[in-house]
Amino acid sequence: MSQPPLSARPAPFLSTESLRALSETARAAGTGQALDELWTARRFLDGTPAAVAVLDPELRYLYLNDTVAALNGLPVEDHLGRPMPEVIPGSGPSARVAREVLRTGRAQTVVFDGRVPVDAADTPRWWLGAFHRLDGENGEVLGVAAVVMEVTEGIRQRESLRRAQDRLExxxxxxxxxxxxxDAAEAxxxxxxxxxPRFADYAAVDVLDPEGTRKAPATPVPVxxxxxAVAAAPGLPEPLTPTTRSGEVIFHQASxxxxxxxxxxxxxxxxxxxxxxxxLLAPTRQRLxxxxxxxxxxxxxxxxxxGGEPVGAVIVxxxxxxxEFTPEDVELLELLTGRAATAIAHALRYTHEHETALEMQRAFLATPHTPGPGVEIASRYLPAGRGAEVGGDWFDAVALPxxxxxxxxxxxxxxGVRAAAAMSEYRxxxxxxxLQGLDPDRLLTxxxxxxxxxxxxxxxxxxxxxxxxxxGEAVLATAGHVPPLLVRPDTAPELAxxxxxxxxxxxxxGYESRRCPLPPGSLLLAYTDGLVERRGEDIDTGLAALTTLPLASGRPLPDVLTSVLDRLAPASSEDDVTLLAARTH
Known part of the structure; x- marks a missing residue:
């Protein structure tokens, strides 16, 4: 398709004063309607707050209003007859659109950004521009007209709303x-x-150590x-990955x-x-x-x-x-770490209590158990899955006269800790x-x-x-507990x-005892309800499953416990599981 011919180089538009004088002369001669209309149009273009310009096919200014001149920081006369890119070196985006409109003849409305010479802050601004080609009566291309309105404030408000939304998310x-x-480490x-790598190439979280600095000092002292936790951006060479590891103790100088x-x-x-x-930043020379x-x-x-007190700090x-970090970066990081701090503090408290209770329970359960003659025992304890609190399970074996x-x-x-402490009291x-020699029912009473x-x-x-x-017998009694499993030689397992x-x-x-025959070689398995109880399932289902396990009375006790746990213990229990197996000889 052939391009429309370009007009001869047009001259800049008449000045406003010249056009007004012509209009007055024509009006005095009684033939001024057309010039009056042209004069009115010129007054509209000159007075609109929009930036209006007409460019010839070489993008030389033929007309511009005072709004354009004010934006560019040059008088109107310094624009006329000069190419737009020469007058305004930063006008690349609008010049590209103007050339495209001249080439295709299709009008375009675009948003473009840039900077203006009169803006001392050199901050980006945005404009909405409407460009259309001006064609003569014979189809020749006369130039391009542009009407531009600044939309910086609206875009900044929209960007501010977007940033606020991003920040909230x-x-x-x-x-x-x-x-x-x-779990504090997971948090x-x-x-x-x-x-x-969203905000940094390196990040670490250090917390006050209960075994060292338990509380932040009021004045600078070594801590x-x-x-x-520590993380580095992907792609760092191996020698440059962080030297610290999770769980490592780090001493920081007072300065x-x-x-x-x-x-x-x-x-x-x-x-x-x-x-x-x-x-001063690095705690050791190696770290420096x-x-x-x-x-x-x-x-x-x-x-x-x-709660107004530091539980640790984040390093990024x-x-x-x-x-480099800007004030805006730091402000956002403060909000982010502030939101995380409460959760981490809660996790630290829970983790400390969880570990304390677990250590208490393990300490009690690790106490040597020595059964009387003719009895061998084996035990197993599984704490609740990660994220659940330690319960108060215990087991014991007491040799009697x-x-x-x-x-x-x-x-x-x-x-938790109080349950573990109560467990030690009951035990x-x-x-x-x-040691008073009471039968089980009297002992429970x-x-x-x-x-x-x-x-x-x-x-x-x-x-x-x-x-x-x-x-060859056992006397059993229970205080609200699940019944033990009995496996006698050559008989199927049954619940007492x-x-x-x-x-x-x-x-x-209201406690009662029951005597049960227990010939030599019999197996007794006592346990806590964490073994057979499941959320949303009747406990009788778990008890019935226990009686169907292939537990020969003569199997080694550790193998018996392993078999029971493999078949019944949940992968992630909400409660502790305790097993105590005994065999008589």
Whole structure:
């Protein structure tokens, strides 16, 4: 398709004064209607707040109003007859659109950005421009007309709303990812994974160490922190990956940035620190060399504040070609770490209590158990899955006079440190009463009365089995506990048929004992309800499954426990599982 011919080089439009004079002359001669209309149109173009310009096919200015001149910072006369790119070096986007309109003849409405010479701040601005080609009566191309309105404020408002929305979504993502776990290490890893590589090339979370610096000091002193999580951007060469590991203890000097952040409760940003500052930044010489090898040029420290007190701090670093931290970056990082701090503090408290309770329980369960003659025992304890609190399960074996052995398996209601502490009280109470030679029903009655009198704040279930290998029998009693499993030689496994008494600590009384034959080679398996109880499932289903297990009475006890756990123990239990197996000889 052939291009329309270009007109001869047109001259710039008449000036406003000349056009007004012509209009007045024509009006005096009685022939001024056309010129009056032209004069009115010119007054409209000159007075509109929109920037209006007419360019010839070489993009030379033929006409422009005062709005264009004000934007460009030059008088109207300095534009006329000169190409737009020459007058305004930054007019590339609008010039490209104008050339496209001249070539195709199709009008275009576009938004473009740029800067204007009169803007001392040199900040980007945006315009909405409408461009259309001007054709003569014979189809020749006369030029292009442009009407441009500034839309900077609207775009800035839209960008501000978008950033606010992005920020809100980021904060919600932080709360979801960091707050979705009660494991402190996982919560801290979720935060570093959120920061890298989105905001930094390197990130670490250090928390106050319960075994060292338990609380942030009021004045700068050396502090001991535990590194809970560390992350580096993908693609870093192996020698440049972080030297620290999760769980590592790190000592920070009194003059370090970390100590200042913990005592001042304010973030600290170091963009392009000098060598002296960098030496203060690094806790060790090895770490200093590592920072230099990483080419870290900017570091930000942000305290993790919860309840007005720091529980640790986040370190983020940028290296190589990454930009320095801006005030906007730091503001967003403060919001992000502030949202994460509460979840991390909660996870730290829970993790500390969980580990304390678990250690208490393991310490009690690790106490040596020595059954009486003719009885061998084996035990197994599985704490609840990650994210669940430690319960109050326990087991015990007490050798008694006359060659008898008392087996105990119990479960304190509730979870956590208080449940573990109550477990130790019930365990000690039952041991002391067992040495009085009481039958299981009397023993439970005395234990219940004593616990009720002591006002123990937790009730407990338990099952007692008094084994007498010489007599070939066992005396069983239960306080609200699941029945033990009996496997006699050459018989199928069966649950002991026991009257169920109330849990200990209720002061209700009403316990009964049952005598069961237990010939040599018999197996007794006592357990807690975590083995057979499932959410949304009747416990009888789990008990029935236990009786169908192929448990030969002569199998080694550790193999019996392994078989039971492999078949019945859930992959992620909400409760502890405790097993105690005994065989008589």
């Amino acid at each position: 980021l904060l919600e993502e932080t709360a979801t990812r960091v707050g979705s776990t009660l 801290c890893r979720a935060l570093t994974d959120l920061l890298v 001991r922190l535990r590194r809970m 370090s940035s970390m100590t200042q952040v913990l005592t001042g409760h304010r973030p600290m940003v170091l963009n392009r620190p000098d060598d002296d500052t960098l030496r 060399e590592h920072y230099r090898a990483l080419k870290v040029h900017s570091v930000a420290y942000l305290p993790l504040m919860a 670093g940028r290296r190589a070609d990454s930009p 006359g060659g008898r052995t008392l087996l105990v398996v119990g479960d304190v209601m509730g979870h 000690s109470l039952l041991r002391a009463l067992a 005395e234990a219940d009365r004593t616990a009720h009198a002591l006002d123990l704040d937790r009730v407990a279930t338990c099952v007692l089995a008094l084994l007498d290998p010489a007599a 048929d026991l009257p169920v008494g109330p849990p200990l600590g209720t002061g209700s009384d």
